[in-house]
Amino acid sequence: MPRVLVVNTGSSSIKYQLFEMPEGSGEPQRGAPVNRDAKALASGLVERIGEAGAKLTHRAGDAEPLVVEDRIADHSEGFERVFQAFESAGGPVTDLAGIGHRVVHGGDRLTEPTLIDDQAIAAIADQAPLAPLHNPSNLLGIRIALASFPETPQVAVFDTAFHQTMPPRAFRYALPRDLADELRIRRYGFHGTSHAYVSRRAAEHLGRPAAEVNLVTLHLGNGASVAAVQGGRCIDTSMGLTPLEGLVMGTRSGDLDPAVVFYLHREAGLSVDDIDDLLNKRSGMLGLAGANDMREVARLVTDGDQAAAEALDVYCYRIRKYVGAYAAALGRLDALVFTAGIGENNDAVRAGVCQGLEGLGVTLDARRNKARSAKARTVSADDSRVAVLVVPTNEELEIAEQTLAVVAGSSNPSLKAATP
Ligand code: ADP
Secondary structure (H helix, E strand, O other): EEEEEEEEOOOEEEEEEEEEEOOOOOOOOOOOOOOOOEEEEEEEEOOOHHHOEEEEEEEOOOOOEEEEEEEOHHHHHHHHHHHHHHHHHHOOOEEEEEEEEEOOOOOOOOOOOOOOOHHHHHHHOHHHHHOOOOHHHHHHHHHHHHHHHOOOOEEEEEEEEHHHHHOOOOOOOOHHHHHHHOOOOOOOOOOOOHHOOOOOOOOHHOOOOOOHHHEEEEEEEEEEEEEEOOOOOOEEOOOOOOOOOOOOOOOOOOOOOOOOHHHHHHOOOOOOOHHHHHHHOHHHHHHHHHHOOHHHHHHHHHHHOHHHHHHHHHHHHHHHHHHHHHHHHHHOOEEEEEEEHHHHHHHHHHHHOOOOOHHHOEOHHHHHOOOOOOOEEEOOOOOEEEEEOOOOOOOOHHHHHHHHHHHHHHHOOHHHHHHO
């Protein structure tokens, strides 16, 4: 059975997962059924590369995780440690049908998963100004993996790709057209791999073809975004040029009057870098409640902390406003889909979001909403016109599927079409 290694290389980390995929899997079409027979053979994380306290954690099957705490100077050494971990915990990485790399920004040119060659590498490097913290690290991982596995096809899967079906009315900012076009300033959206995966799973759970259902998908993790998905295609999403726009997040403010930036500069004397740091790393739930982790926020609320209670209210209200806006954008809403750490596990947030949405046809079932499960499930009442679903996301599996589909097809239609 084909095996696919999925790699997510960050600035100081490498996350990976090895899958065994059933024969014949790897379906390139949007809206295709999700492959539930894929098996995760091993997974792991290398953290704090180049820093004090570097650590590798490798999990294979039911065995105790292998943990190595040692200096890891750079990403090349990090990958070496990963391959050593595979060898000592069950055998080397062999017989790979493909390696799938998560790449954050594909811009408006890389709109599909793309087989990696020199041209693709140059195109990914071209997007670096749009994601200066992510694309260079993603490329580093690609280069190291290519050197280690020169014979194995490698595929880049972009966080932005699913949102490239947005029409101009959704992706354009009302800025001078020439300036926006020259600098490629527009809404791109992120978490696309997750929105794509859960929208397919949601359609499957509803027993309807993806092409027939309209969904609002809510990815609520440390970062958070919402997408309007019409017949399997994204028509709007809340993150923009960068992941800062939209919902209130763990440490990001989300939507803000842009004039707040000028005001902070003029009144508080903050530099552009200070404000970037403030809005991305010190705002959101951390700024409002003093804690970015929702479990901690919940504890504070239980202890009677007023600021935390208000922060939770701001968090849910922002989401609810987007649900209303996207219901209007879709025209007809069939289901609301919650996913990621908070969406999957926090019933209070789900209740807070759905509260007052009865007019839109959303009625939660309190008992179903409270029941814990790791499976895709319905948490709305039987007579709710709009179904409310909880669908666990699996971005790694989605990347593995898309990688296999590209390897099977071995073509780069989007890249070729965009290349003169
Ligand atoms: P990331 O965006 O880093 O992948 P996650 O999707 O894991 O993050 O989401 C992190 C958030 O999910 C945190 O605020 C955390 O409180 C919440 N969360 C994760 N797991 C659970 C759980 N089992 N119960 C309640 N909340 C959880």
